[in-house]
Amino acid sequence: MESQIISTTAVEGFTPSKKGKVRDIYDLDRQLLIAATDRLSAFDVVLPDGIPDKGKVLTQVSAFWFDRLAHILPHHLVSTDITAFPEPFRSHPALFAQRSMLVQKTTPLAVECVVRGYITGSGWNDYLRSGSICGIPLPPGLQESARLAEPLFTPTTKAEVGVHDESMTFAQVKDLVGTVLATQLRDFSIRLYLEGAAYAQTRGIIIADTKFEFGLDSDGTLLLIDEALTPDSSRFWPLDTYRPGTSPPSFDKQFVRDYLLAVKWDKRPPGPSLPPDIIRTTAQKYRDALERLTGHPL
Numbered sequence: 546m547e548s549q550i551i552s553t554t555a556v557e558g559f560t561p562s563k564k565g566k567v568r569d570i571y572d573l574d575r576q577l578l579i580a581a582t583d584r585l586s587a588f589d590v591v592l593p594d595g596i597p598d599k600g601k602v603l604t605q606v607s608a609f610w611f612d613r614l615a616h617i618l619p620h621h622l623v624s625t626d627i628t629a630f631p632e633p634f635r636s637h638p639a640l641f642a643q644r645s646m647l648v649q650k651t652t653p654l655a656v657e658c659v660v661r662g663y664i665t666g667s668g669w670n671d672y673l674r675s676g677s678i679c680g681i682p683l684p685p686g687l688q689e690s691a692r693l694a695e696p697l698f699t700p701t702t703k704a705e706v707g708v709h710d711e712s713m714t715f716a717q718v719k720d721l722v723g724t725v726l727a728t729q730l731r732d733f734s735i736r737l738y739l740e741g742a743a744y745a746q747t748r749g750i751i752i753a754d755t756k757f758e759f760g761l762d763s764d765g766t767l768l769l770i771d772e773a774l775t776p777d778s779s780r781f782w783p784l785d786t787y788r789p790g791t792s793p794p795s796f797d798k799q800f801v802r803d804y805l806l807a808v809k810w811d812k813r814p815p816g817p818s819l820p821p822d823i824i825r826t827t828a829q830k831y832r833d834a835l836e837r838l839t840g841h842p843l
Contacts, residue, residue, distance in 0.1 A: 548597035548828075554580040554640045557633050566591050567603070567777065571634075572650075576623065578634055580645040581772075585819075585827075587802050589710070592816040594824055598843055600644035602831040603775045608646065609839050610773035614740060618733050620769040621648040621760065643843075651760025651768055653703075656718055657710055658730050660738040661697045663753040665690050665780065665792070666799075668699070679712045688790040690753070690782075696738055698731045703758070729767055730759060741774045748837045750796065751787055755779035776834045796834040800827055 554569045555561065561569035566586035571578040581600035585592050604625060611620040627635055627642045634641045661668050661678065668678040669689050677683055679699040700718050701710040719727040734757050742752040756778050758771040772778050781796035794800075804823050810816065819827075836842050 549639075550583045550595040550597050551600060551640060551644065552582055552584055552595050554582060556637050556640060559633055567600070573631065573647075575650055577648050577650050578630060578641075578645055579648055580641055582644070585798060585801060587798060587805055587816065588812040590812065590814050590816045592801075592819060594819040596824060596831065597828045599777075599828065599831050601843055602835045603772055603777055604644045604646055605843070606775045606835055606838060607772040610741060610775075611769065613744070614737055614769070614773065617736050617740060618767065618769050620773070621651055621762075623647045623649060648770070649762060649768070651762050651770055653758060653760040653770060654722055654726070654730070655703050656713065656721065656730060656759075657701045657703050658734040658757040658759065659699045659701055659754065660734050660757070661693065661699055661754040662738065662742055663690055663692050663751070663780075664688075665753050668697075668754070680714060690787070690791060690793055691789045696735050698734055700730070701756075726767070733757075733759070733767070733769075737769070737773075745774070745781075745838060746784060748840075749784045750834065750837055751782040751784050751793075753780040753782055753793075776831050781834055796830045796837075798827065800830060 562572035563570040567581055567584050569580045569582060581603040583595035583597060583599045585596050585599065608622060608625050611622045624647045625645065627638055630641065630645065630647055634645065664672055664687055671678050672683060672687065676685060678697055681697055700713045702713060703710065715727065715731065718730065737757060738755055745752050752774060755774055757769060757773065760768050760770040762768055776797035779797060780799060782793040787793050801819065801823065805817065808817060832843050
């Protein structure tokens with residue numbers, strides 16, 4: 546039986562306090578309930594077609610990483626168990642079970658902390674134009690998809706839905722949040738990436754790049770929030786077919802991006818509909834990533 550696509554989670558007049566590109570967020574005073582829908586965004590546009598079970602994969606992968614990386618930095622996750630959720634969420638398992646997180650409320654920092662371990666995507670295009678990525682100079686002669694000698698911290702702004710994120714320099718991050726906090730964001734992002742990437746490689750996945758988000762709790766403690774090392778926030782490549790000088794196949798939504806580039810969409814709303822085979826293949830890629838990383842199927 547084919548999974549139902551969940552594009553929205555509003556119930557009984559209880560609507561999300563905020564809607565992101567993928568997540569519906571409910572404000573519960575000191576906590577939030579974050580439901581990952583099956584919506585798919587590409588090039589900062591939410592597409593008309595969802596991907597079956599995508600939200601469940603994102604939630605379960607994030608929960609796995611929050612637990613595994615908690616010794617580096619605490620996180621905001623309280624529970625993914627629907628029996629621990631308040632009403633009305635607990636009474637609607639078809640909408641909220643397996644795809645939702647009850648989390649500690651924080652003050653999010655307006656920086657997307659991107660870490661690049663390999664030269665690919667927009668970073669590769671930037672390198673071809675300028676010999677650098679986001680203003681960071683690199684040696685000449687690098688190949689597409691080559692592993693970088695050290696991971697690069699290339700933060701961006703965190704834009705609203707439908708608005709493109711813009712690259713930031715480290716100096717701009719310091720101006721925004723202060724030198725101490727900017728240094729923590731950079732250093733923790735790189736540590737989280739390195740440990741996550743090292744583990745993923747033992748499971749046959751290269752994490753080429755990723756993004757993290759952080760928030761401050763009521764005591765000013767820095768927490769890892771949102772999602773962590775998922776197929777939406779990262780570029781996953783299969784280790785066994787990785788070859789520098791090529792653009793590797795992926796376990797993430799790059800597959801959809803490649804399709805959208807092939808149909809020559811102008812990257813403006815509304816996005817084009819996805820053919821059934823693209824939806825099916827993308828759903829399987831997400832499930833494969835979850836099973837490889839956690840050792841458990843959806």
